[in-house]
Amino acid sequence: MSPAKKILSVVIPTYNMEAYLRRCLDSVTRDNIPSSLELIVVNDGSTDGSLAIMQEYAAKRPDIVNIIDKPNGHYGSCVNAALKIATGKYFRILDADDWFDTDGLIKLLNEIENISTDIIVSPYKKIRKTKTIEYKPKQVLYNHAYDLSQESIWANQDFELFVMHSMTFRTSVLRDVKLHLSEGICYTDNEFLIYPTQMAGSIIFLKSLLYNYDMTREGQSMDPAVQAKNSGHLAIIIRRFTEKIDKLGAFSRRFCLRVLISYYYRRLFACVDDKELKEMDRLVKISAPYLFKDVDAALLHAPSLWRRFGLHFVFYEKLKRVFNIDR
Structure with missing residues (x-):
């Protein structure tokens, strides 16, 4: 057979x-x-x-x-x-x-x-x-x-x-x-x-x-400690997205927005390298300003608060509890 x-x-x-x-x-x-x-x-x-x-x-x-x-x-x-x-x-x-x-x-x-x-x-x-x-x-x-x-x-x-x-x-x-x-x-x-x-x-x-x-297993890629250790890996991914974003269609850009939201969330969470986060922030703003604004709004302007006042994930966690956000 x-x-x-x-x-x-x-x-x-x-x-x-x-x-x-x-x-x-x-x-x-x-x-x-x-x-x-x-x-x-x-x-x-x-x-x-x-x-x-x-x-x-x-x-x-x-x-x-x-x-x-x-x-x-x-x-x-x-x-x-x-x-x-x-x-x-x-x-x-x-x-x-x-x-x-x-x-x-x-x-x-x-x-x-x-x-x-x-x-x-x-x-x-x-x-x-x-x-x-x-x-x-x-x-x-x-x-x-x-x-x-x-x-x-x-x-x-x-x-x-x-x-x-x-x-x-x-x-x-x-x-x-x-x-x-x-x-x-x-x-x-x-x-x-x-x-x-x-x-x-x-x-x-x-x-x-x-x-x-x-998400209960310790040591997985989404574990906060692992995110902090491998933060450079995500930075590489985002950098490659910004290099290709002009070639992506509208639907692909929707997915880019989801990934960028996830990225800022992780970086605000780990907050281990402000220099790296600032560089990614600059690349996204230059290559995709429309997504840059959408990310800020979707994260309750936590990125803006970070840029202006240096507030990190502790503050964002409070916003999450107030607005019942789970990302």
């Missing part, structure tokens, strides 16, 4: 994740998950037992699990390696310390059969130690193909909806744009969001929850 045609390729970048990898792989290898799924689990030079766990699941579901074992090159290198061999109609990322809602995954696989848009957006949960928040589309028709230029679909959307955890791209779009994420640094999931939208023309919103984003 010929192998099943793959309709969704999922890359799982993995570096020393033996404590979490089983939870992740259990969610995507259940017996009733169809063989139309393609899992590309990338061992990024792990020094723990991650590779052995991958091999265990490859033996359990050889019809869907593929392993790439390579030297460490960071997150972007894992996505790049997986995209080279992906055969699915659509492509997306699942972090090894997160997991899919299995029923949501099965439903997505069934729905993809009748979807042809460039982008698919699915609801996801952000799981913190104190609360869990579900991000889902607002005031849109589910399972309806929209043109990306249709302004009405963006009016009420939360910027936090458009992140790696919610986004699935048609594989041909990623290849048409010659997607290649930066290697050797963190936060390249932002590149995965922005660069493909240059070639995308259509989007569909689905109703079923797919992704569970676990």
Whole structure:
């Protein structure tokens, strides 16, 4: 019997994740998950037992699990390696310390059969130690193909909806744009969001929850201490965005705005290098003054307060509590 045609390729970048990898792989290898799924689990030079766990699941579901074992090159290198061999109609990322809602995954696989848009957006949960928040589309028709230029679909959307955890791209779009994420640094999931939208023309919103984003693990890239340590990595990403922003379409610029909001938030939080933040501030103001103003407004003018008075994240945290903001 010929192998099943793959309709969704999922890359799982993995570096020393033996404590979490089983939870992740259990969610995507259940017996009733169809063989139309393609899992590309990338061992990024792990020094723990991650590779052995991958091999265990490859033996359990050889019809869907593929392993790439390579030297460490960071997150972007894992996505790049997986995209080279992906055969699915659509492509997306699942972090090894997160997991899919299995029923949501099965439903997505069934729905993809009748979807042809460039982008698919699915609801996801952000799981913190104190609360869990579900991000889902607002005031849109589910399972309806929209043109990306249709302004009405963006009016009420939360910027936090458009992140790696919610986004699935048609594989041909990623290849048409010659997607290649930066290697050797963190936060390249932002590149995965922005660069493909240059070639995308259509989007569909689905109703079923797919992704569970676990923010409780210490040492992850969003951990404040790790953000402070790797602040230069995000600065590199933003610098590359500012160099290319004139070539981006309107929809790509929406994603740039989301990333810039995230950037200022992180930098105001870590506040470890004012010189670096001032340089990024200058680059954004010069290259994208319209986004510069939007970022300031979206962050309740915290960047302006930083520029004028040197107020950092402690002040912004108070604003967050007053206005019930969760970013």
